[in-house]
Amino acid sequence: MLRFFVFIAFFTILNFGNELNSSTSPYLLQHADNPVNWHEWSGKAFEKAKKENKLIFVSIGYSTCHWCHVMEKESFSQKDVADILNRYYISIKVDKERLKYIDDYFQLRYLIMNNRPGGWPLNAILLPNKKAVFFGTYMPKTDLIALLNKVAKMPREKLESLAEDIEKAVKIYKKVKNRNTILEDGLLQKALKEFKSYYDSNNSGFGKAPKFPQPNSIDALLNIYLINGDDSALNMALSTLDTMALSGIYDQIDGGFFRYCIDARWRTPHFEKMLYANAELISVYAKAYKITKKELYAKVIKETIAQIDKNLIKNGLYYSAISADSKNFNGKEEEGFYYIYNYSKVFDYLIKRGVSKKRAQEVLDYFGIEKEGNFKSGDYSVPYLKSMDNLYERERTFLKEYRTKKEFPFIDKKIITSWNALYIKAKLDASAVDLRYAKEALASLHKLLDLMYKKGKLYHQVLLPNKPLQEGLLEDYSFVADALFSAYQTTLDENYLNLFKEIVTQSVNLFYDNGKWYENSGREFRVEAEIGDKGYKSPVAKNLENLIKTVLIEGDYKLLNIVNSTLLNYAHEINLQPSYSPSALNAIEMKNRGAYLIKGPKAGLLKESLEEFKYPFIYKYAKKQREYQVCGLQKCYFSDISLEKVKKELKNLTTYTVDNLKKERFIKGDINQSAK
Numbered sequence: 001m002l003r004f005f006v007f008i009a010f011f012t013i014l015n016f017g018n019e020l021n022s023s024t025s026p027y028l029l030q031h032a033d034n035p036v037n038w039h040e041w042s043g044k045a046f047e048k049a050k051k052e053n054k055l056i057f058v059s060i061g062y063s064t065c066h067w068c069h070v071m072e073k074e075s076f077s078q079k080d081v082a083d084i085l086n087r088y089y090i091s092i093k094v095d096k097e098r099l100k101y102i103d104d105y106f107q108l109r110y111l112i113m114n115n116r117p118g119g120w121p122l123n124a125i126l127l128p129n130k131k132a133v134f135f136g137t138y139m140p141k142t143d144l145i146a147l148l149n150k151v152a153k154m155p156r157e158k159l160e161s162l163a164e165d166i167e168k169a170v171k172i173y174k175k176v177k178n179r180n181t182i183l184e185d186g187l188l189q190k191a192l193k194e195f196k197s198y199y200d201s202n203n204s205g206f207g208k209a210p211k212f213p214q215p216n217s218i219d220a221l222l223n224i225y226l227i228n229g230d231d232s233a234l235n236m237a238l239s240t241l242d243t244m245a246l247s248g249i250y251d252q253i254d255g256g257f258f259r260y261c262i263d264a265r266w267r268t269p270h271f272e273k274m275l276y277a278n279a280e281l282i283s284v285y286a287k288a289y290k291i292t293k294k295e296l297y298a299k300v301i302k303e304t305i306a307q308i309d310k311n312l313i314k315n316g317l318y319y320s321a322i323s324a325d326s327k328n329f330n331g332k333e334e335e336g337f338y339y340i341y342n343y344s345k346v347f348d349y350l351i352k353r354g355v356s357k358k359r360a361q362e363v364l365d366y367f368g369i370e371k372e373g374n375f376k377s378g379d380y381s382v383p384y385l386k387s388m389d390n391l392y393e394r395e396r397t398f399l400k401e402y403r404t405k406k407e408f409p410f411i412d413k414k415i416i417t418s419w420n421a422l423y424i425k426a427k428l429d430a431s432a433v434d435l436r437y438a439k440e441a442l443a444s445l446h447k448l449l450d451l452m453y454k455k456g457k458l459y460h461q462v463l464l465p466n467k468p469l470q471e472g473l474l475e476d477y478s479f480v481a482d483a484l485f486s487a488y489q490t491t492l493d494e495n496y497l498n499l500f501k502e503i504v505t506q507s508v509n510l511f512y513d514n515g516k517w518y519e520n521s522g523r524e525f526r527v528e529a530e531i532g533d534k535g536y537k538s539p540v541a542k543n544l545e546n547l548i549k550t551v552l553i554e555g556d557y558k559l560l561n562i563v564n565s566t567l568l569n570y571a572h573e574i575n576l577q578p579s580y581s582p583s584a585l586n587a588i589e590m591k592n593r594g595a596y597l598i599k600g601p602k603a604g605l606l607k608e609s610l611e612e613f614k615y616p617f618i619y620k621y622a623k624k625q626r627e628y629q630v631c632g633l634q635k636c637y638f639s640d641i642s643l644e645k646v647k648k649e650l651k652n653l654t655t656y657t658v659d660n661l662k663k664e665r666f667i668k669g670d671i672n673q674s675a676k
Helices: 002-014 043-052 066-076 079-088 100-114 141-153 156-177 187-198 215-228 231-246 275-292 295-311 343-352 357-366 393-403 417-430 436-452 474-491 494-511 539-554 557-576 582-592 602-606 643-654 668-675
Strands: 038-040 055-061 089-095 122-126 132-136 325-327 333-335 414-416 461-463 596-600 618-622 628-631 636-640
Touching: 038 043, 043 055, 043 089, 055 066, 055 100, 055 141, 066 079, 066 141, 079 089, 079 141, 100 122, 100 132, 100 156, 132 141, 132 156, 156 557, 187 215, 187 231, 187 582, 215 231, 215 275, 215 582, 231 275, 231 295, 275 295, 275 417, 295 417, 343 357, 343 393, 357 393, 414 417, 417 436, 417 474, 436 474, 474 494, 474 539, 494 539, 494 557, 539 557, 539 582, 539 596, 539 618, 557 582, 596 602, 596 643, 602 618, 628 643, 636 643
Parallel strands: 038 089, 055 089, 596 618
Antiparallel strands: 055 122, 122 132, 325 333, 414 461, 596 628, 628 636
16 A cells, blocks of 8 residues: 555656646647646746746647647657756647637747748747747657757847847738738739649649648639639639549548648648538538539538538537547557558458459549558558549448448547537538538537527637636637628528627627737737638638628628728738738628628518529628618619519629629728728
């Protein structure tokens, strides 16, 4: 018994400084057994650093990040690394999905100092006053040890000088980036030209390896086509959607998209499945389906929703992500193991399931499962399709069965408000394919609001069964409002509309200040929000759309002044490379070219889908009146008791012609006036 208590005491001493055991973050819990004396991001940790006059080591990642796992095993689980960190540093672990604004704060500084985007894990060394002196992403253990020792032994005066230089560089960067100017004319055409320059005509998609799906860029191209009929925009968008649907970035066996591919040909994915990425891709495939009625897009939507609703659902809400790593047959974590196939083993399995040898060969060829392999060592293949024909569905069920012999990857079970809102909106969009998705989406929306909207306040995330405690970020308010407006368009239930207006108003009060939007509402480490789309659409850009829709309904032109001031603040950045801010282009076009409401009796409008309109910024608004009416941001145009007549006039108004361009609402002169 004495020996037992001695062991417990020894264990407690070893882990005394690691405070992650009580965390509600799946990522932080993955580090709870490290010998590093980890702290969560808190005032307590920074007070400790000041008191002990120690440097601070901040490591930022997330639970389904492959290279975060690698660094945890190679470095943070090792005693020699822990000894250095515990001796010279106060070490802080950050879950970037919980504290996104902290991650963005340091990612910006990494970008400025290294002239390229960062990634995860992101590691930073700070002074006790929180000013950074070093940034780095993944690094091998030997490099990390060398760096930690070197920085720890540097004179503090030199480190303070370095920190000041970094902050000066940040100020210069922001001054240049945020200088007030006016938006240029022809931003859509400039963006289209840029998209063409990035477009990979051989493999589809944008840029080289690593290649991301970029759903918001595709959405912008589809909108360009809908606004002005440019076939080149449509062709780039559809070609990319077609290619991804057949490629390795799409899980050809279970459905759903991986986060990105490491090659330009879309063959080798990085195997994380993120809720937000799948949500945005469902929405853009749904928009493409409405334009083309292409069955391939309906298939992708149905399969993607099916796998999310199978693997990520919890009481009608949705977990955050599925890890890239899973255990191989030897019990060792291996990237992508759950998703890859060995030719000879799966061939034998198909034969056992009664498939003829000839057909088994055809099946494996169709799914790109090669004898020589196509993934890493060559023994395994990532499935991809060689044609759009929907073949071998029976055999695909056997390939699904074969996977079940493997251990399913780790699931991050955080419920994130903004990501759930994106997925709810996606299912509402997907109702164009199957009406039942709308019913499911509305049920999830109610559950999300019940859990995360308390006493007029949104919360950001929670790990059930805990209660949500972290106050909502701009992205939560922006994306929830968007989902509510979409719910209103689906049902014309004024309760959704009233809550939409309430949350939009709250977002302005919490996150807007003199032309700038902030990611978080707190004063400590308040981080300015970006207009450009990063991992997913910009909450600023989406909220500008929310504000414009509110102006359409309420006629509150104070909100339009906020839109004007925001666009002035971000105009230089948008003008420089509009294709980097594709979501902002929607808001700009809504404001400049016009957004329109069809007002009228609920019963008639409820039957109207608006799909016959090519123009993307037309909405419904139920009012207790006999006539139907079309209104824009400045005025109402025409009315009639016949909905068909009103629709015909609206089509004429929104058709892209030189004459109609003269009718644009709030042209650039109005923005210039605001600048004065």
